């Protein structure tokens with residue numbers, strides 16, 4: 614029975630991953646979420662009767678909660694896990710549309726934004742990987758996948774003048790190095806550490822923009838259009854999850870070990 618662990622399946626892309634993986638009754642899917650009760654209710658309402666889903670509580674900023682989730686996971690899966698999908702992440706709405714220089718006008722707020730992003734998107738995932746590695750070592754697929762972002766690609770930032778969203782981009786860039794370091798250490802054991810960007814996906818972050826944010830968002834959209842003139846706007850979480858899982862299934866050590874790829878499986882981000 615292939616086993617998957619997904620962080621952050623309470624909503625967004627994580628919930629779509631949970632839906633698609635648990636559709637196959639042969640899979641066992643464990644998810645770690647901050648609010649277990651709310652996630653249980655959502656699953657009962659939207660995915661009724663899926664006996665192969667197990668919801669555990671855990672917060673990436675609380676190592677002990679991740680270790681407790683590990684103990685609970687072992688009770689469900691035994692000593693092995695095939696694929697870990699580190700999907701949970703913080704998307705900062707505060708800094709999404711501003712440059713680092715503009716954000717610098719409020720140094721305290723910028724420090725808080727950077728620190729929180731680093732704690733969740735980087736430190737939390739490092740603890741997550743270290744905690745679950747013993748199970749992954751015994752798994753068949755041996756894949757640890759980070760849902761990351763093309764925003765972490767400095768070539769893209771330079772190519773289209775994408776100065777916005779620095780703190781989030783920096784946290785995802787750091788994850789590129791985290792994956793490279795883990796890959797360097799565990800390549801010989803056949804464990805693949807890889808990042809996948811799901812594309813540009815509507816998960817509600819643009820639902821309540823101020824007129825100024827809307828204008829800035831359109832400017833970012835214009836930059837994306839210069840990069841990909843065929844860009845048709847946001848994907849749905851369902852489409853993004855399907856693309857991500859396709860890339861993950863096909864992933865090999867040679868092509869993906871320690872690397873970030875897009876939902877197309879290459880370095881074309883949108």
Ligand SMILES: NC(=O)c1ccc[n+]([C@@H]2O[C@H](COP(=O)([O-])OP(=O)(O)OC[C@H]3O[C@@H](n4cnc5c(N)ncnc54)[C@H](OP(=O)(O)O)[C@@H]3O)[C@@H](O)[C@H]2O)c1
Pocket residue numbers: 620621622623624625626627646647648671672673674699700701702703704733737760761762763810811812813814815816
């Ligand atoms: N949407 C996009 O266009 C896009 C593009 C590139 C990459 N990504 C990446 O894809 C992943 C999912 O994105 P999304 O759009 O689905 O995001 P989202 O709708 O904002 O959902 C984020 C998920 O992460 C969880 N989370 C946040 N902080 C956490 C913490 N401290 N501990 C545990 N869980 C935490 C949230 O849980 P709660 O429900 O408890 O808040 C939620 O389940 C993220 O890593 C994001 O960076 C998204």
